[in-house]
Every structure is written in C-alpha cells, then in structure tokens.
Amino acid sequence: MYQSAEASWAIETHGLSKAYGSVRVLDGLDLRVRRGSVFALLGPNGAGKTTTVRILATLTGADAGRATVAGHDVVAARSRVRRAISLTGQYAALDEEQTGRENLRMMARLRGHSRAAARRRAAELLARFALAEAGDRRVSAYSGGMRRRLDIAAGLVGDPEVVFLDEPTTGLDPRSRRTMWETVGSLTQAGVTVFLTTQYLEEADQLADQVAVLDDGRVIAQGTPEELKKTVTAQRLDLTMAGQQAYTELAGRLGGRVLHRVPEELVLGVATDGSAARIRALLDELDPGREHIARFALHSATLDDVFLELTHE
Template sequence: MATTQSQPAVAATGLRKTFGDHVVLDGVDLTVTPGSVFSLLGANGAGKTTTVKILSTLISADGGTARVGGHDVVREPDAVRAAIGVTGQFSAVDNLLTGEENLLLMADLHHLARGEGRRRAAELLERFDLVEAARKPAITYSGGMRRRLDLAMTLVGSPRVIFLDEPTAGLDPRSRRGMWQIVRELVADGVTIFLTTQYLEEADELADRIAVLDHGRVIAEGTEDELKRRIPGGHVRLRFAEQKALDAARRVLAHAAPDNDALALRVPSDGSVRSLKTLIDQLDRRAIEVDELSVHTPDLDDVFLALTGATNEKVTTR
C-alpha cells in the first residue's frame, strides 16, 4: 500500500524503549505528513537515533505502535524497508570502492537489472555533483562528498520516506548548506524527510514541523513559528517619523516601552496575525502614522533552552 496524502507517511503512538534500567523512549507520539520535512530536535542522548532505528525496523520497540509508508513496522517490516531509505550518523560508504562502485553495489542489493542499475548510478552521480570523482576510491573524498555519496546510495531504491539521522554532523558550513539544498529538492519531488538533528539552525531552515525530544519524551511539537510563540519575549518594534506620532502611540499602547533607538516603541506581542491586526487597528483608529514596523520573536535557541531547561546540552546553532 503506497503512502498517500490521506494517511501519514510516519505515524507512531506510545513508543517505548529501555536498555537495562535506562529508559530511552517514554511514550513517543509522532505524525509526519507526506511530502514534508519533519525534524526531531534534541540533544545527544535524547532518543533521536533510537526512534529512527525503531521506525526503520532496525530494532524493536518495547511498547507502542508505528506505521511507515502505510505499513506496520512489526507486522510488515519488509514492506517498510522497501518504502524507505536511511542515512545514518556514520557513513555507509565502502572506502575501498569508487563512488560509482558503491552505487552499483546498492543497485545490486535492490535487485535492479544491470542496465537499469548503471543508468540509476549515472543519474545520481550527476545529481550529486560526483561525476568527476565517480571512479576515484571513496577514501579520497572530502567529508561533504562522502555525505553526498551516502545520500545518493540511499536514493538508489527511489524511497518515498527517507530518514536522515544527523546528516550534516561534522560538515563544514558550505557542505552543510549544500546538503540542505539537496533535502529541499527531494521534498519538491514529493519525498518525505524525517530529519534528526542537534543543529537548531538546520531545523529552522528545513523543517515544516519540529518535535522537541527531551529525555525520551516529546515535550513540544509544531511549526517553527508555533514553537517560537510559546516563549515570552516576542515583540513588535514600531518606529515613527516624528515625536508627535510616538507620543500618541504611547498613550494608546499602555504596555509599550520606549526602544533604545530614537522615536521607537517596543510592544509585547506573540507575533501572530491576530495580534498584529489588533495592534494596527488600534493605531489606524486614531490615525497614528507608523514609519516602520518589524516583528521580533524568540529563535529556536530560546525555545529549546526554555522547554528543556538545558544549559550545557550539546545543541548548537553552528
């Protein structure tokens, strides 16, 4: 059964997993819309990789249920594996083989005919800008090239759901942004991406929805804007062309505070369309002219720290 828009690409309910006395997952619920990027954000040890391993049938859960691509991970593991691709934290590239040979090996594992496998390998080498390095041993590749080859190998079987577990860990900024562009292109083609990351900037850049995982529990989920609005500190900055307009606005907006910049006010706001409309209506009714309006909301750093209470956890914006 193929994944359709009428059912989630990934659906998990009450996932639990323990290793000895250590509870890794404690009742995780997740729903991922087809053709989107879903990011599971958390520090090292939060349970991200364990979640991916369960959803990709590599390990079994101790409790709960999960369906991927419309298939139950316990009752239909082969169907799940046929529908997915997985790129883990550590490259699956064979260093002794060339880039082309790595792709042809994956084509054989997917039982593609010889001609079809060669065509698929050539397409992927072109797509991932690896043509010139195709016949060089993978051990000579840079970190960014190895990650591109690793993802190309994942795509040989044309999966509709791809699990990317820390796909840019250890990459330099240019290689990381190159990988982000590849992810965007995959989603544009209708592929669903389940992304785990500890990079706040990565989740902010790519994810349609974000779930924050902390000590084995999902403690918040939503779009980046929804998550940011949960944290106090958001405001609207109003700048005026003349003192008269500023003074009039201060009389109307009782909770506004003067900004450090000249002729400006800082108005507490969650940044929602409704709150902005209310603010603008208040000013319009009194014909108060605003020269410039800008919305400021907390970033994902603020969200993560506020939700988890973490100060030393390894979650980074680099």
C-alpha cells in the first residue's frame, strides 16, 4: 500500500530551503504533485517560483530539505531526473538559423535516436503541435507562439514523464496563449505531468488541477481552483462609479473590503453571497443617495481575488 501511494506522486518536496546571501528565497517548501496532472505554482515576483523549478530540474541545489521527481532524488539520482524531465522557460531555447524540423531532428539525435528515428520523431511532433506546414521554415521567421510550441515539442523528443513550464506564455498575445493552453491540455491527456509557473491567474484557473500559492518562500494555500476561490468569497460585486471623486471616496471608505479594483474604469469589487437581499443591502449601504454608483455586475470569485487576498497585494 505504501509503495502504491508513493507511486501516485510525480513530484514531492519536503522542507526545501534556499537562500542567496541574507535573502531567504525558499523556507521549508512542502509540495506534492500527482502524476498525470497539471500543477500551477503561483506567487508574486520574488516568491521563489523559478528557484523551485531550478531545484526540481537539478539546475541548482537546495540548502536543506529533499525532493524527488518521477520517483528519483534530485541530488542522489540527478542524471535519472534529467532523463525523465523537460524544462521550458520564458524564452524559447532554439537555433533560429535552423528550420523547425532541423531543430527537432537535432534534439532527437542528441537523445540517442538513429537518423531514421529522429526524422520520424520530428515529423510526429511537428504534426502534433500544428507546425507541419512551417516545419521547413527557419525558426527566425516563426511567431512567438510558434516558437514556444516548437520549444515544448523539442522538450518532448525524449518522452519525458514530467514537463516544467516556467511562465511559458509570457509575452504572447491572447490567441497564442489560448493555443498554448490547448497544447498543455494535450500533454496531460498523454499521461505527462505538467508543473506550471505563471503570472496569469486565468491561465492557472483554466489549466490546473491543483494550485499552490507561494509567498515569502512558503506555500500559504493549496487546493483546486474552486476550493481556493471559496476561501475568499463565493461572489464578487463589481461597482462602476459615476466619477473619479465618487471612486476615490468609496475606495477610501471600503479600505480592506475591496477585493478588486480597476482605477482606469472606476471599478471597485466587494464580497457578497450573491443573494438579492445582500446586494440590495450593499447598494443601500454604499450609495444611499443612489447618485455615485452608475452600474454593477455580479461575478464569481476568481483566482485573482484569491491571489490578492492571500499575498496581501
């Protein structure tokens, strides 16, 4: 029974700590990632997300604690971990003077494939990532989204068990980002475990089976996106103010009750249970003269709300 439970985890960390000089980046990090799932690690800049990925990918060592990836210790079995993983960062690591097909064939040859097997693998991956038509074009002519897809494809040449995606859609336009989401979804369908760091909360909401929020080097919340949303509030009432003065005054009165704010659109969001009675009571409380609130909209809580609440941003 114990071995069966252990085998269900693709990644486990226990008490990981890391400091750079006097700055503690990770402080006793504990994580568990189930095999074949998408796990999203969220946190403000400097929270330790990239450091976590670098430790798990054996690119840097922890000061304390231990971690296993695909069942292998990241220190004692570093070479086995590296054979079992793929790492894609924020910027595509490709040879821009080669074609997409040549990049994939080169990676396959470096993985030990024969020439014929490398050609077959390159063709398979180009088709899988909708790059077949662009396969014989130089990578320098690819769009940002195409490069990112090719970069992930290159990492899959060796059929990794675990794929690390460190902010993979940073800088992509919305259409390319959604194409990348479809790509990530196809990975888990093939049984691959995806460990994702992202600065886009919507991305984690769309993709992740489990989400962990990292702050000051510690996990401060973990669960499914829906579970985390319930820790903040079930609903959010967004109020569009009639003018800048009304926006400023209400924002000051609400203080810490504001869950969401968009100053350029004069919008303030507050918690509510979604019932008609509570919404009427809120409107009467916040704008008894019915002069300052121009309109309102009811929303389900988002991971943005969770993130802002938990990290106090």
